[in-house]
Amino acid sequence: MKFEAVTIKDIAKVLGLSTSTVSRALRDSYEISEETKQLVLNYAKEINYRPNPIALSLKEKRSRSIGVIVSEIANSFFSQAINGIESIANSKGYNVIITQSLENYEREVNNMQFLSSRSIDGCLISVSTETKDFSHISDLYNKGLPIVCFDRIIDGIDTYKVIADNFQGAYDATTHLIKNGFKRIAILSNSEYLSITKERLAGYKKALEDNKIKIDESLFQQCYHGGMIYEEVEQAMNNLMQLKHRPDAIFASADKLTTNFMRYCKTKKIHIPKDIAVIGFSNLDLTDLLSPSLSVVRQPAFEMGKVAADLLIKMIESKRPITDFSNIVLPAQIFERESSVHSRTKK
Amino acid sequence: MKFEAVTIKDIAKVLGLSTSTVSRALRDSYEISEETKQLVLNYAKEINYRPNPIALSLKEKRSRSIGVIVSEIANSFFSQAINGIESIANSKGYNVIITQSLENYEREVNNMQFLSSRSIDGCLISVSTETKDFSHISDLYNKGLPIVCFDRIIDGIDTYKVIADNFQGAYDATTHLIKNGFKRIAILSNSEYLSITKERLAGYKKALEDNKIKIDESLFQQCYHGGMIYEEVEQAMNNLMQLKHRPDAIFASADKLTTNFMRYCKTKKIHIPKDIAVIGFSNLDLTDLLSPSLSVVRQPAFEMGKVAADLLIKMIESKRPITDFSNIVLPAQIFERESSVHSRTKK
DNA sequence: ATCGATGTCGGGAACGATTGCGTAAAAAAA
DNA sequence: TTTTTTTACGCAATCGTTCCCGACATCGAT
Known part of the structure; x- marks a missing residue:
């Protein structure tokens, strides 16, 4: 047919x-x-x-399509970012081919391989939590494939990188908890390999320092899969709750960490924010409906997608190789809701 | 470059x-x-x-890519369905080009046009709430482009159609409310043009009939944009709450209708389920974290995507035109949680 | 009347891969 | 040895489009 x-x-x-x-x-x-x-x-x-776009592609040696690799499109942040990417790409006549790594390194390598074999003109990538070797990316980049990193960026290649202001977001979130009267603030972190983990951890630490709160490493908990697996969040939280000096607040530095933290509290009948308060990075658009409503740091996902796509297409269509790259940092926004209200300050 | x-x-x-x-x-x-x-x-x-896949495409007159048109990828149902579509498509060597109509008819027509101009081999579509004219679909279908409908199917073309058992899901949901002791059950419906609206409304009515409850049309409320716009849900709910004989339960027949209904109750300080109970169609995976936890009918989204993609590729690769089409109906599953518990039956 | 300039258009190669057909050399059969 | 068959490969067309050349015709200038 x-x-x-x-x-x-x-x-x-x-x-x-x-x-x-x-x-x-x-x-x-x-x-x-x-x-x-x-x-x-x-x-x-x-x-x-x-x-016929295929005949044109063959002649012009370009496919007018760009590849995208994210960890999971069901993640609100990424689906919003993809919307931004597509809005720019389509307006400039490009197709977008979306792939997901599902936080799995092998799958990410396969996707990269798949995309390059489909002769894409360029690629947008946010690496998986497992990725610590970047050769599958840098190899293609060095062969001349334009690549722009966003969100979870890497050091391996010199190109445009688009991120939210993770440091400032984490700083603001932590400061918010401090100002609300919390003393022992723990952090649920993502995989240590990720740029966002380091940036957010740094913001958290700086906020504590600026408020003369001693940094306690027993309050740092890492979840290698970024909360994709409930059990790792459970384990991290068990570690925290077994401490003789328990935390009174949590900064959950990723979307899945935040929701699985709430799931943990619901399961263990831990009351938020009375027993423990929380603010988390999240782009969910029903944080207002959660119980309690969730305080969050929200990234400008749509905007980030737009900027990243725009830069990638700029690279693709540039006559001469670009060398003066820069990191684009977009502001994150903090939303204060019930989950981070101190019990004594509650009405 | x-x-x-x-x-x-x-x-x-x-x-x-x-x-x-x-x-x-x-x-x-x-x-x-x-x-x-x-x-x-x-x-x-x-x-x-x-x-070079492009050279191959030109020679073989096929692009090995399929198009997808959904209303919104940020919608859990669709992002899960897309996962299913991609899992099948990629395993068979096909690209997936995803587009969104955002419940807008013009955008849907444009997307269809865009996809066909990108010489896709076939297309999967779930129409927008606004779509009542199907010529942009049937025209291409009649020219020989393989198309499979899923979720929101249409009558205009004779092809494979993949849906959840909306009738049974709605029937079960309504019956569940009745069994829990609710007497006046209202329904929040999507656009009347949609197949899912009709099927779910029918299931709702049948459940009432089977339980000897008189059908009251003042309890039917329609939201033309499927709840994408908060104000239309607000208007629909205001209509219901102004009734001299108010409903004691709501069957929200779509994802956005359900969440915006909850948002309405939160805003108006209406307690769920004491003041009004609810069960809704939803594929969110944090319904357990909402306040109260949400009873839902869940569609097998991933499975639906897989089946639809499989049938489409079957059509594409078939030597002779297929004529014996069928509708594939997959079971929906009901999850009973706090939002639909009757106050007298509460512990 | 001849020449160059200009305006219009067609021929054919090219992009990368596949494939029907032709054919030289080697092997087998006569 | 001659004829036939087999083996192993090359030539060229094809897909749809673009673009470099070349080929005319017309027209003004000499």
């Missing part, structure tokens, strides 16, 4: 012209007389002619 | 063979001697040769 499209040859045959003439007429070449142009243009419109 | 791939010509030149021989060697043709094959194969592996 297939459907045959109209080609330039069909037009040429019907109008008694050569394909070259038709092609030039459609492209509005100066070499073609006005009447021939009109003839071709009218007929082309009549039979709804569309140039 | 571009990166040059290795072609069959490069191999031919280096090994002193013709491109035909190289091609045949790579395809393991019987016409090529064993030693030549090994020579070519080894060298191809050495320089990491990958056939």
Whole structure:
């Protein structure tokens, strides 16, 4: 089953012209007389002619499609970022091919391989929690494939990188908890390999320092899979709750960490924020409906997707190699809700 | 900026063979001697040769990519369905190009146009709430483009259609509310054009009939945009709450209707389930964390995506036109939680 | 009347891969 | 040895489009 499209040859045959003439007429070449142009243009419109993008790709050695690798599209942050990517890409005539690593290194390598074999013009990537070797990315980058990193960026390659202000977001979130009267603030961290983990941990530490709170490493808990697996959050929380000096607040530095923390509290009948308060990084759009409503640091996901796609297409379409790259940092926004209210300050 | 791939010509030149021989060697043709094959194969592996998919597409008149049109990828149901679609498509060597209508008819038409101009081999579609004219779909279908409908199916074309058992899901949900002691059960419906609206409304009505409850049309509320806009849910709920005989339970027949209903109750300080109970269609995976936890009918989204993609690829690869189509109906599952517990039955 | 300039258009190669057909050399059959 | 068959490979067309050349015709200038 297939459907045959109209080609330039069909037009040429019907109008008694050569394909070259038709092609030039459609492209509005100066070499073609006005009447021939009109003839071709009218007929082309009549039979709804569309140039075959595959033939064009072969000729121009570009596919007009870009690849995207994220950890999971069901994650609000990424689905919003993808919306931003597509809005820019489509407006510039590019297809977007989306793939997910599901936080799995092998799958990420496979996706990269798959995308390059599909001859994409460029790639946007936010690496998986497991990724510590970047050769699958840098190899292709060094061969000339334009790549832009976003969210979870890497050091391996020198290119544009688009991130939220993770340091400031974490700083603000932690400061918010401190100002609300919490003393022992723990942090649930993502995989240590990730840039966002380091940035957010640094923001957390700086906020504690600036408020003269001693840093206690027993309050740092890492979840290698970023909370994808409930059990690792459970384990991390068990570690914290067994401490003789328990934390009174949690800074959950990723989306899944935040929701699985809440799931943990619900299961263990731990009351938020009375027993323990929380603020987390999250782009969910129903944090207001959770019980209690969730205080969050929200990243400008849509905007990040737009900026990243824009830069990638700029790289793709640039005549000469770009060398003066920069990191684009967009502000994160903090939303204060019930989950981070101190019991004594509650009405 | 571009990166040059290795072609069959490069191999031919280096090994002193013709491109035909190289091609045949790579395809393991019987016409090529064993030693030549090994020579070519080894060298191809050495320089990491990958056939150019674009050249193949041009030759074979197929792009090995399929298009998907959904209303919104940030919607849990669709992101899960897309996961299912991609798992099948990628395993069979197909790309997936995802587009969103955002419940807008014009955008859907544009997406369809865009996809067909990108010469996809087939298309999966779940129409927008606004779509009542199907010519943008049937036109392409009649020209021979394989299309499979899923979730929100249409009558306009005779093809495979994959849906959840909306009738049974709605029937079970309504019955559940009745069994829990609720007497006046209202329904929040999606756009009347949608198949799912009709099916779910029918299931709801049948459950009432089977339980000898009189059907009251003042309890039917429609939200044309499926709850995408908060205000329409607000309006619908205001209508219901102004009734002299208010409903004591709501069956929210779509994801966004459900969450915006909860948002409405939170805003208006209406207690769920004491003042009004609710069960809704939803594929969110944090319904257990909401306040109160949400009773839902859950669709097998991932499975639906897999089945739909499988059928589409079957259509694409079929030698002769398929005529004996069928509707595939997968069971929906009901999860009973706090939001639908009757106050008198509460502990 | 001849020449160059200009305006219009067609021929054909190219992009990368596949494939039907032709053919030389080697092997087998006569 | 001659004829036939088999083996192993190359040539060239093809997919849809673009674009470099070359080929005319017309026209003004000399």
